Amino acid sequence: MSRKPHVRKRYWNEPVMGWWERAYLPEILRGLAITGGVFVRNMLKWMTGRKGALTTYYPEETRWDYAAGNRGKHVLTRRPDGSPQCIACNMCATVCPAKVIEIEAAFDPSDSAHPKYPVRFEIDYSRCVFCGLCVEACPEDAIRMAKEVPDLPADDRWTMWLGKSELLDWQPQADVAKPYPPRARTGDGA
Ligand code: SF4
Numbered sequence: 001m002s003r004k005p006h007v008r009k010r011y012w013n014e015p016v017m018g019w020w021e022r023a024y025l026p027e028i029l030r031g032l033a034i035t036g037g038v039f040v041r042n043m044l045k046w047m048t049g050r051k052g053a054l055t056t057y058y059p060e061e062t063r064w065d066y067a068a069g070n071r072g073k074h075v076l077t078r079r080p081d082g083s084p085q086c087i088a089c090n091m092c093a094t095v096c097p098a099k100v101i102e103i104e105a106a107f108d109p110s111d112s113a114h115p116k117y118p119v120r121f122e123i124d125y126s127r128c129v130f131c132g133l134c135v136e137a138c139p140e141d142a143i144r145m146a147k148e149v150p151d152l153p154a155d156d157r158w159t160m161w162l163g164k165s166e167l168l169d170w171q172p173q174a175d176v177a178k179p180y181p182p183r184a185r186t187g188d189g190a
């Protein structure tokens with residue numbers, strides 16, 4: 001059985017090309033002229049110390065106006081007594097699609113409420129895809145993603161491997177809805 005010849009689908013908003021566009025080369029040259037003009041203009045501004053392109057001049061400039069819902073650097077939350085809220089259940093590491101979370105658990109029989117805790121909690125940011133699944137999976141609200149990404153980019157992948165103290169001690173801007181660290185409950189009759 002012979003196959004039907006392929007007929008390309010036509011879209012309702014497909015632009016109609018005139019003879020000028022169909023000639024190809026003039027439009028290619030026009031595109032190059034626009035791109036080159038913007039490049040030269042921005043380069044001249046940069047050479048004379050003025051701001052040209054709307055992009056951030058990293059690392060001289062650092063952005064802080066991230067969207068409120070931006071998934072940036074992780075922070076490990078603490079209990080009011082300062083101990084990590086994490087119970088080393090490993091759910092975040094299990095769900096992580098990039099397998100970049102490493103947790104080593106320890107057991108403290110004297111803490112009957114939270115006997116398991118992490119002695120080592122590391123994230124390899126050189127491979128993290130900032131999907132937020134670790135935050136979603138955590139049953140303890142022990143890991144969050146703040147909107148900022150301070151000092152994360154690096155030219156050495158080993159400096160992008162952050163440990164427990166760096167994730168615990170980092171103090172991102174206050175989250176009004178979910179204060180960090182949580183306020184100690186007082187006078188609730190408990
Ligand atoms: S944001 Fe995604 S990739 Fe990064 S540590 Fe969490 S689960 Fe893994």
Ligand code: SF4
Nearest residue numbers: 086087089090092138
């Ligand atoms: S951060 Fe949350 S999900 Fe990950 S090990 Fe700790 S308690 Fe479990």
